[in-house]
Structures are given as structure tokens and as C-alpha cells.
Amino acid sequence: MKPGVALPRAAGPLLLVAAFAAGAALDALPGGQRINLFAPPLLAMLGWNLAVYALLLVAVARHRSLTTPQRRLAAWLHAAAALLACGAVLSMYARGSFLEFRAGWDSTFFDAPALHRFMQWLFGPAAALGGITLPTLDEFAALRFSAGGGGERAARWIHLYAITLAALVILPRTLLAFAAARASEAPAPSAGARPLQVLPYSYQGAEALRAGLRAALERHVGGPVELQLAPSLAQGEEAQAVAAEVLLLPLTATPEAETHGALLAALPAPPALVLLDESGFRRRFAGPDGARRLEERRALWRSWLVSRHLPALFVDLSVP
Structure with a gap:
């Protein structure tokens, strides 16, 4: 589903x-x-x-x-x-x-x-x-x-x-x-809000987009969430990965086994969701062929994640 x-x-x-x-x-x-x-x-x-x-x-x-x-x-x-x-x-x-x-x-x-x-x-x-x-x-x-x-x-x-x-x-x-x-x-814990651990990877500015991130996750789970945002990991820091229910990635990146695959292997458990922020990609490719490029990049990530049995959520976090 x-x-x-x-x-x-x-x-x-x-x-x-x-x-x-x-x-x-x-x-x-x-x-x-x-x-x-x-x-x-x-x-x-x-x-x-x-x-x-x-x-x-x-x-x-x-x-x-x-x-x-x-x-x-x-x-x-x-x-x-x-x-x-x-x-x-x-x-x-x-x-x-x-x-x-x-x-x-x-x-x-x-x-x-x-x-x-x-x-x-x-x-x-x-x-x-x-x-x-x-x-x-x-x-x-x-x-x-x-x-x-x-x-x-x-x-x-x-x-x-x-x-x-x-x-x-x-x-x-x-x-x-x-x-x-x-x-x-069932009521969510912590005064009705469900705690969600979010791990950004190769992603800058997550704190500034906290409102959009919370809104996207609340729409996804169908209720309020308590956002627990971990410090962003840079490429090469995969061994420092901590447990997280949500993995936050920029859509500007392409899936790579050497980086994203290594991160998934280093996580204590597979994430319940991989959230890909489209905001940077939309700014970079705002021309006439932007929509086509966006669908191609979505399809690339979707195929890569499906092969690893991970669900994907594509959201423009700049729009709460």
C-alpha cells in the first residue's frame, strides 16, 4: 500500500x-x-x-x-x-x-x-x-x-x-x-503527539524547514507529531548514523550505493519512511523542462528505494 x-x-x-x-x-x-x-x-x-x-x-x-x-x-x-x-x-x-x-x-x-x-x-x-x-x-x-x-x-x-x-x-x-x-x-504518546525521529543526510538547512517538515509528516501519519530532528550527517559520516524512523534526503542528490547504500547498511534498523525534499530541485530546475526532470528524478529514487523495500514520500518542504 x-x-x-x-x-x-x-x-x-x-x-x-x-x-x-x-x-x-x-x-x-x-x-x-x-x-x-x-x-x-x-x-x-x-x-x-x-x-x-x-x-x-x-x-x-x-x-x-x-x-x-x-x-x-x-x-x-x-x-x-x-x-x-x-x-x-x-x-x-x-x-x-x-x-x-x-x-x-x-x-x-x-x-x-x-x-x-x-x-x-x-x-x-x-x-x-x-x-x-x-x-x-x-x-x-x-x-x-x-x-x-x-x-x-x-x-x-x-x-x-x-x-x-x-x-x-x-x-x-x-x-x-x-x-x-x-x-x-490509538492515541499518540506525549500529549497526543507522536514522536518521530528524523535523520537528515547530506542535507543542509533542515532546521529552517522544520515547519514544512512537521506539516508533511503530520499529513503522512494523520495526526500531530513531535519532531525529533537529529544533526545532519555528511557524506563519509555514515558510520555515525543513529536510529531514526524517517530519513530526510534532498532530491537534488541521486541514489548511490557507495553513499546512500552505506548509510542504510549503517543504520541500526531500516527507516519506516524516506522523505525526499523537492524544494532545492524545484529551484534548480525551474525552467520549461522542470516538471519532466522532476518526474525522472522521482522515478529514479522510487525505483532505488523499492528495490530496498523502503517507502518514499516526495514533498516540497518550502511549502508548509
Whole structure:
């Protein structure tokens, strides 16, 4: 998510309604009334959510933090994912109440023992939670459609998918939504202002632009900040770098591995944000091609920072 991204006020509730409706309309049991246990979209839904959890763990491991607008957006997205799964579960039970679904399996590449092991891995926890008996290998092999089996009534498989979705999607996403919403509304420390450590590098005059810097960071985090401005480091002083949430750089400089890369390597932890001040660049290139040069320099920095998994914020600090 890009820094500062947020949903319009009315978009959040509409997103939740749309997610639930999409889940309810989802053909979670495709194939008519004869369904393949390993073909439904529910497997894709489970896989997608597990991938999201993996990405969240990577972000935590890299100490990536979200701004307040990003936390609010994350809360809506987590809630929407939970409601999408809720809609799909209710759809299965609603359709199963008036139609008889027969559950079985077929596969081009896998035999019964392989898919039986996968079934036990996928549904074992749900079976234990719901007190549902899983088929033995012989019983499972008899469910193969291409071997002449007609499958079995799908009730227990619907229960297993419902419990699995509740445990792996609905409950975790709901908890993540509440956590993100709470974090976005939590009061900042120090009399309501959030302390932010800012480290200028190869940057002169940061103190004179303190007002513009505070205004830019308050817009970014969505609330008041207590600016803690460290002395500017010059090139060659990278070893003296101190911990900072925000790294302040002039856009007049181009990214260099020997200097900026060395600085990032010397920092105790990666910064949560790299703020690039455009004021000097705009003064230097104020001619007719200034806008083109500005976009080119932004793109150069953006590409360099993306490759290092760092968010960038481009601001003219001379304009508070």
C-alpha cells in the first residue's frame, strides 16, 4: 500500500457489503450437484489468505510499519476478506438445504493415497474441532468419480470447509481488522503527539524547514507529531548514523550505493519512511523542462528505494 492511501468515507461500508454479496454469489460448489472436493474456489480462497498471512509476517520481520491511513485501509480490507468467506459459507449451506450435492474427487496427476494425505492435512484440524470422521483410504478411493463411484452426500465436506474457513479466514481476518482499527485510533504518546525521529543526510538547512517538515509528516501519519530532528550527517559520516524512523534526503542528490547504500547498511534498523525534499530541485530546475526532470528524478529514487523495500514520500518542504 502506498503511503497515505485511504478509502473515501463511504467506501468502507460499501466494500463490506460488496464483499459479503460476492461471497454469497460465489459458486463455492462448482460442477452442478456433483462436486469435486479439490476443485472448488474455496481452496483458492484458503491459499490466498495463507499467502496474505505470510506477507504480513515478512513485513513484521522487516519492521515495516503502516501509517494511520494505511492501518484504516487494512482494517477495511481484513473485514472485507472475513465477510467474503462468511458469504461463501452461508451460500454453501443455503444451496445445500434445497439441493443434494454429491462429493467425490478426480485427478489426472494424483492417486488416492496422495490426495488422501492432502485431505487429512487440510481437514484434519477441522475434523477434530467438529467431531467429524474422515474417510479411510479405501473409503476415500471409492469416492473417485472416474472409477465408477457416485460420491457421497456432501454434508460432511461442507461442514469441514466451513470450519476450516472459520478457523483460517474468518476468525484471523476479523482479529486483524480489529487490531488494525484499534492501532489507527490509538492515541499518540506525549500529549497526543507522536514522536518521530528524523535523520537528515547530506542535507543542509533542515532546521529552517522544520515547519514544512512537521506539516508533511503530520499529513503522512494523520495526526500531530513531535519532531525529533537529529544533526545532519555528511557524506563519509555514515558510520555515525543513529536510529531514526524517517530519513530526510534532498532530491537534488541521486541514489548511490557507495553513499546512500552505506548509510542504510549503517543504520541500526531500516527507516519506516524516506522523505525526499523537492524544494532545492524545484529551484534548480525551474525552467520549461522542470516538471519532466522532476518526474525522472522521482522515478529514479522510487525505483532505488523499492528495490530496498523502503517507502518514499516526495514533498516540497518550502511549502508548509
